[in-house]
Amino acid sequence: xxxxxxxxxxxPKRHESVEQRQDVGRAARRQVPRTAHREWTPQxxxxxxxxxxxxxxxxxxxWLVPVRHARMRVSPFTFFRGTARIMAAxxxxxxxxxxxxxxxxxxxxxxFGAYASPERQLVFDANDFDETLPGPxxxxxxxxxxxxxxxxxxxxxxxxxxxxxxxxxxxxYRKAMTDYATMGFLDLWYDRFSxxxxxxxxxxxxxxxxxxxxxxxxxxxxxxxxQALQKLTEEVDGRFxxxxxPPLLVPMRELRxxxxxxxxxxxxRIGFEQYKATLPDNRRSLVERFIPIDMAIKVVxxxxxxTRCFVxxxxxxxxxxxxxLQIKEAGPSVLEEHLGASAYPNSGQRxxxxxxxxxxxxxxxxxxxxxxxxxxxxxxxxxxxxxxVEIEKATTINQMAFYAQLCGRTLxxxxxxxxDAASIAAYLGGGDIFDRxxxxxxxxxxxxxxxxxxxxxxxxxxxxxxxxxPETTG
Numbered sequence: 443x444x445x446x447x448x449x450x451x452x453x454p455k456r457h458e459s460v461e462q463r464q465d466v467g468r469a470a471r472r473q474v475p476r477t478a479h480r481e482w483t484p485q486x487x488x489x490x491x492x493x494x495x496x497x498x499x500x501x502x503x504x505w506l507v508p509v510r511h512a513r514m515r516v517s518p519f520t521f522f523r524g525t526a527r528i529m530a531a532x533x534x535x536x537x538x539x540x541x542x543x544x545x546x547x548x549x550x551x552x553x554f555g556a557y558a559s560p561e562r563q564l565v566f567d568a569n570d571f572d573e574t575l576p577g578p579x580x581x582x583x584x585x586x587x588x589x590x591x592x593x594x595x596x597x598x599x600x601x602x603x604x605x606x607x608x609x610x611x612x613x614x615y616r617k618a619m620t621d622y623a624t625m626g627f628l629d630l631w632y633d634r635f636s637x638x639x640x641x642x643x644x645x646x647x648x649x650x651x652x653x654x655x656x657x658x659x660x661x662x663x664x665x666x667x668x669q670a671l672q673k674l675t676e677e678v679d680g681r682f683x684x685x686x687x688p689p690l691l692v693p694m695r696e697l698r699x700x701x702x703x704x705x706x707x708x709x710x711r712i713g714f715e716q717y718k719a720t721l722p723d724n725r726r727s728l729v730e731r732f733i734p735i736d737m738a739i740k741v742v743x744x745x746x747x748x749t750r751c752f753v754x755x756x757x758x759x760x761x762x763x764x765x766x767l768q769i770k771e772a773g774p775s776v777l778e779e780h781l782g783a784s785a786y787p788n789s790g791q792r793x794x795x796x797x798x799x800x801x802x803x804x805x806x807x808x809x810x811x812x813x814x815x816x817x818x819x820x821x822x823x824x825x826x827x828x829x830x831v832e833i834e835k836a837t838t839i840n841q842m843a844f845y846a847q848l849c850g851r852t853l854x855x856x857x858x859x860x861x862d863a864a865s866i867a868a869y870l871g872g873g874d875i876f877d878r879x880x881x882x883x884x885x886x887x888x889x890x891x892x893x894x895x896x897x898x899x900x901x902x903x904x905x906x907x908x909x910x911x912p913e914t915t916g
Contacts, residue, residue: 460623460864467868470539476871478537479580480879482886485535491528491894492901498527501773502748503739508910509689510747511902515909519596521895522589523552523744526573527776528894529585532887534780538578539869543861544799546853547573547777548745549582550589551833554849557805565634567801567852572746572770574796575777575784579857579866584883586853587612590846591884592891593833601885603839608884610843612877614850616870622858623867630858634802670824671764675736675755682764684738684755689914693738694752709814710737713769714754716811717821720791725806732756732765746770750817753824766824767807771817788812790820800856 458466499507514524526548546553546568553570587608594604622630676685684693694710714734718726733756740753750771757764772789786792790810798804805822812818836842857866870876901907 463862463864464868466862467539467541467865467870470541470865471869471871474537474539476869476876477879479584479876480882482532482536482883482890484532484890489528489531490897491525492897492906494527494531495524495898496907499748503750506689506739506741506748508908509741509914510744511907512910512912512914513744513747515899515902516912517596518892518895519589519593520744521898522592522891523550524747525891525894526585526745527779529588529887530573530581530776530780532890533581533584536580536584536883538580539866541579541861541865541869542576543579543582543857543866544796544859545573545575545577545579545582545777546571546796546800546856547575547577547582547775549586549853551586551593551845551849552589554852565803566848567634567803568856570743571793571797571800572772573775573777574793574800575775575781576860577777577781579861581777582853582857583612583615583880584887586615586849587880587884588887588891590842591881591888594839594842595888597834597836597842599839599842604888605881605885606839607842607846609874609877609881611846611850612880613874614847615854616867616876618851618854619858619863619867619870620872622854623863625858625863630855630863632802633855670766671755674738674740674753674766682735682755682757682761684736684753686738689910690741691738691753693736697739705814710734710754713811713813713819717769717809717819720794720809720811721807725809729807732758737769740768742768742770749773750813750819767821768824769811769819769821772810772820773818789818793820799860802855802859 499510502510510524514521530547548570549568553568554566555569556564556566557569590607590611591604594607599607622633625633671682674684674691675682677683685691686693686696688696718729721729734754735757736755737752740751741747742751752769754767754769755764756767772793774789775784775792778784784792786795788810790812794808794810797808807821807823810818810820833842833845836845854863857863898907902909
């Protein structure tokens with residue numbers, strides 16, 4: 443189906459009742475049956491996946507591209523993490539109900555985690571919105587589900603166990619969407635998922651859960667700017683500065699190929715002023731209490747490697763009051779190739795607005811700016827109790843299924859905040875037809891991912907793609 447304003451019950455042109463919105467979902471189900479989501483068959487004219495990666499590399503920092511390839515080379519799962527563009531092109535060929543939400547755009551399982559809320563509680567949410575854009579809700583669900591299938595296979599679980607983890611994620615999404623469909627708009631808007639809420643989780647021993655949460659929370663709370671100060675800086679002549687650890691951490695003072703030092707300093711100053719202007723007055727007043735001290739390129743993640751990602755060290759009341767900001771390049775979303783251009787002229791603003799719409803609580807330092815050569819960026823705090831589940835350490839399928847339940851519910855909340863839960867819930871229905879269809883799709887797409895991974899490895903071995911040595915990639 444093609445979506446338009448008529449499928450959006452919150453369009454200024456109309457405001458429908460709950461029953462009418464449910465009818466929209468049921469009508470969509472008649473046009474696009476839930477079983478239609480089961481199939482994955484690549485089209486004859488499917489784009490070469492390696493070529494899609496090469497095209498992305500053309501706008502990335504050349505000396506970081508081999509690091510990206512090295513991180514993707516580790517396993518089919520790490521490869522999958524870097525394939526948002528490839529999967530977006532594939533998803534564009536699959537059926538969708540025509541119901542729109544604010545997509546995360548890259549909703550794989552590693553893009554969820556914990557961080558500190560403004561009230562200093564540890565909350566769980568999606569945490570990567572580089573590709574966010576309005577679009578079909580099914581796209582996020584399929585990427586999340588496929589990531590669980592790929593990860594389960596990577597960890598050596600059998601087919602039945604992989605299906606269990608995948609189906610759990612989709613079922614959690616469906617059930618949560620049904621719950622959100624009954625909530626008032628304000629109740630939904632204020633809904634959040636703290637780590638303490640996990641105590642009510644099902645299918646896990648309470649003592650084991652309490653121990654796991656205590657360990658996770660303790661580790662997350664150590665990830666602060668003071669911890670980053672110890673890890674990322676060195677003291678020279680009584681002052682802290684960001685240390686050099688190329689290619690993963692390269693201070694601005696060493697980036698002679700980018701511009702002369704004076705030009706870099708001026709570009710940083712202008713960009714920082716632009717960023718502050720995007721903040722609410724109270725947040726801008728807080729940021730202006732800090733003084734920028736140093737800045738460096740810092741490699742992060744897998745899919746983002748090669749984009750211009752900086753870390754800025756700022757000093758507050760004294761040298762023991764640091765703040766680290768992450769300044770991350772934002773280009774057009776990979777979804778824009780298939781869903782049309784963003785409504786925002788600055789891709790950094792696209793990321794910030796999408797994140798604040800989908801997340802229950804967002805970083806108080808979120809803002810955006812434009813840098814040299816019209817490059818666009820968004821800014822957030824580097825470390826604020828940020829923690830992620832180390833899926834590689836999942837030793838039982840129950841551990842993975844527990845995390846799948848958490849991610850599915852979280853994704854549903856973001857979609858319900860930005861789309862219409864009543865219509866989507868009516869489309870999904872009360873049975874497991876959609877759950878099983880997406881599980882089948884995920885299994886087929888995991889096989890596609892493996893074929894793409896093999897093509898990627900061949901391209902490295904043939905010299906088509908340059909790959910860094912493992913010991914240099916962190």
